[in-house]
Amino acid sequence: MAEEPAELTVLLQQANRGDAAAGSKLFRRVQSQLHSMAEQRLSREQAGATIQATVLVHDAFLQLVGADQDIAYNDRKHFYVLAAQAMRRILIDRARSRRALKRGGPDRKRADIVVEDIAGRSADDELLALHEALKELTTLDPRQAKVVELRHFGGYSVDETADLLELSPSTIKQEFAAAKAWLFRQLKRN
């Protein structure tokens, strides 16, 4: 797939210029790449191993775009922002289907008594709740929501996030702290 990197670079440029169709095409490409990389990567690790999202995103970039591609700094940043979004989607998808699986859930058979299931709350539910709260925050304060997405789902550091959003590190810290307070309260209320 020698053409791929070049094609992706073009997509990045188009997307960065505000081409919506190119943007969504790019997003799907990135998400698909991240998804299959996560699978391959983890298959070689021991059970229970974890992978940092940032490492994954960086490698995805190398795979999709290539290390030696001449690519504008802005386009590169656009890629990282997209990747965080894609990671969020991947995690949410997994949580959703695991929860759906739970809903189909376990059942018991007894000799004399048939037992009904009682629904429990799990980590997946919490992730999905966070996803919903974050959607609400987006309508209220899109920049802050972006910060959470990059920090939490993209796994980027404060400095990296600051660089990507062209803000100062202290602003990122402030925004992240405020977002945490707001999200935590929102989750508690729900």
Add this chain to the structure above:
Amino acid sequence: MSSENWHHAKEALAQAMELAGDERNSYLANLQQSSPELHAEVVSLLESQAEAEQQGFLDRAAETSNHFDDQETANPRDAEETADQYLTGTYDPDRTRDYVTTDDLQLPPKRSDAPSDLVGPDYELEKKIGQGGMGSVYKAYHRSLRRTVALKIITGGGLRDEIDIARFHIEAEAAARLDHPGIIPVYDVGEHNGNHYYAMAYVEGPSLSEFVGPKAKKLTPQRAAEVMEQVCRAVQFAHDRAVIHRDLKPANIMLENGEVPRLADFGLAKDMGQDDGLTMTGQVMGTPSYMAPEQATGKLDEISNRTDVYSLGATLYALLAGRPPFSGGTMLETIRQVVRADPEPLTQIVNAIPPDLQTICEKCLAKKPQDRYAAADEVADDLQRFLQRKPISARPLGFWARGWRLCQRHPIESSLLALALAAIIIGSIVSVNYGIQANRALAQANRANTKANRALSQATEHQRDLRDAVKEMFVFVSEDDLAQEPGMQPARMKLLNSAQRYYSELIEQVPDDAESQRELADAQFMLAKVQMALGQDEQATKTLDEALRTQQKLAQQSPDDAGLLAAMAKTHNQLAIVAQKQWQSLTQMQSMDKLGSVVRSEVEAALASWKQHSADAIRFRRSVVALTPDQAEANRLLASALMNEGNAMSIRGYTNRDLLEQDRARQQLLEAQQVRQNTLQDFPNETLVRRDLGRGYFNLASNEFTATDHESKEEAMRARWNQCVADLTSAITAYEQLPSDSLKLDTKLELARCYRLRADTHFYLMDVEHTGEDYKAAENVLRLLTLRNPSVYRYRIVLAEAQFNYSQFCFNFGQQELGLLLLGKSRATLLQSLRIDPSSTQAANQYLTFTQTIVAAFVENLRPDLAMAETVAQQALDEIRALFNESKEFEVLLPIVEELQDTVQSIQTQRGKDEESSTVT
């Protein structure tokens, strides 16, 4: 909160956070003065912030933590290409051969009976060659394929509704897969102008019914044996493919050119609606003359290949005797004979019948399936031995001389009993009232018997026999899972009400002697069960307390009576069940009850009663075992009581998020397993104990599976999931060690559940290979169940769940195409359940939930297909609206319907935007 307000709050929060101690306090005090609302908001956020920090909220970046398998993440490009076919519409999950599609099932508004447009232009009808209860058979010419066919057209009300139609298609497709020279092939199944039809090969020749009848020229015994041997081989071929004929009779066996027998109507000819008994309305049931007792009494659960073996024997009998083994003046009378009477010995009807043929017939016609040949080819083998003059395998059992004589000596009671039994299956043909009248008559007869015959021990025994039969019937309607099927509900409730009257009356007039008191306690126990089935739990508790008092009085006189102790254990067990139900509904209410109006003491009282009765049940069953240590059943019941307490602990532990209690539950469940294993060492052939062993392992697994919900550490969760897999493997081994003919359908369902739960657990453990395998195994067992019993709602729901979970698994491991296929299957399965019970909101709810997920899969797929998403969602909404058109039940569905409507709307908006942007570029 508006976005502007939020920005003020955010700024104030940032300032407050930069300050500490007194400085922060004075800043906040100032803020309170200038803007109390802003102050309140900032304080709330500060509190939230502190708590979030303390709990480490969002401290760690989200991580993926897993273990995948290389093999399953195969070549993503391959998968995408096939998925493309799917998405562009060249691949449609609803159109796979195994499943009936939405379109197939739709009923066009009008039906036509004019022969010319019965089946459309492709078939040219030549002549009518038969007429049955469901429609007509024509000799026809298939123009495009240029062949002559026998066309069976179900006209008018033959297929009553969508359920019948669904079943018709499922069974026709099963039959179409049978490719055997002894089976007439089904070429085509279809529908035209509301008439459903299927086309079979046209076979010239008389059917075997030509050789049955008072004036018919009979086949020689030799020839009859030859013909039936071939028929048996063909039937075996179908059985090997899990297809049961269910309506074998001379009329369904054609002798091609007077020579070769070929079977028609595999799985098709039986009147639809027949196998769910109580839901039948008005339509003719067909002749029960060739039906096995379990089929004639509607015991769906017991229908197996041996049901066909019976019919093969009945056909052989008819060929030899010139008439079927049973044939009463009315259908009810015939059913009574099938269930209770002995067929007249062949040797009394015809001279010179070889004794071996009589023995073969006898063995086929045994009332109990387990007494018959185990397989059709065993009948064929014996017929072959007979033809080769070798000794046959079946031994003459003196069958004609034994059994069923009791009833013949007591014609009045036994015909009443037969009526009552018949009421179960044909309740709504004769109207349910008939059944109730029969019960009332039975109760009256019983009363008379109680008084008049008490002195005569023989009569008392007979009466007890009768009462046992009544009990069997009521247990069937109150407990049998199949009687719980949705379509059976109205008739079942009526029968339960009459059962309640019967037992209430019985209780009122029991004399004071010990023997009668024992029966009183039995009747009280039965009454309580009926009351529970009717949802009258409070009354049931009272009745059970009364039963317990009766039993305690008796126990004072004979403290070491094992039978009495066992009965007391049963009563305690039942009381524990009621208390558990009460506790569970109270705790559920408590968790939703914000006002605290659920009284704590009530919850505690229910819990105490549950624990006490559970412990008492165990205590009494231990005493029974001590008195009769070498009785397998006593040990089995003790293990059940121990397991019930283990399950109870598991539920309580889960509800209270108490992992230690769930671990104690495990110990308790293991104790039950120990008892079972010890019992199996002494009695290795006790199938019920072995089945319970499987159940026990399943419960152990469930306990581990649910416990993971409250584990916080990944490692601990993994340990439990691994334990769960190990337990399920033991459960599956136990089920598989059961002799195959003792596997009732419900046991198979349990086995499927084991595979399903093990797949779910492998999924959590991210063990790709085994997850896929186990979902497939579960699907296979369940598909067999639904194939054999197309009308059982429960099997379909469980199948749909397994298919759904499997699809979720596929989506997670990049098998998008297979995932979509499975989702489609799951949806089709659910749709079929909906048609079996159109009023079930449970099925509708599940259907909509699954649809929601399917739509989400299309929207959020790597390559979204919004048009497809919209179509699927809209179709489901239309479907549900049509089914629930303005009925009250629709309200229950409103939330999920609205959710789906919102989804459709947002898809439409998104599609509008997409179109805009594509026209811009």
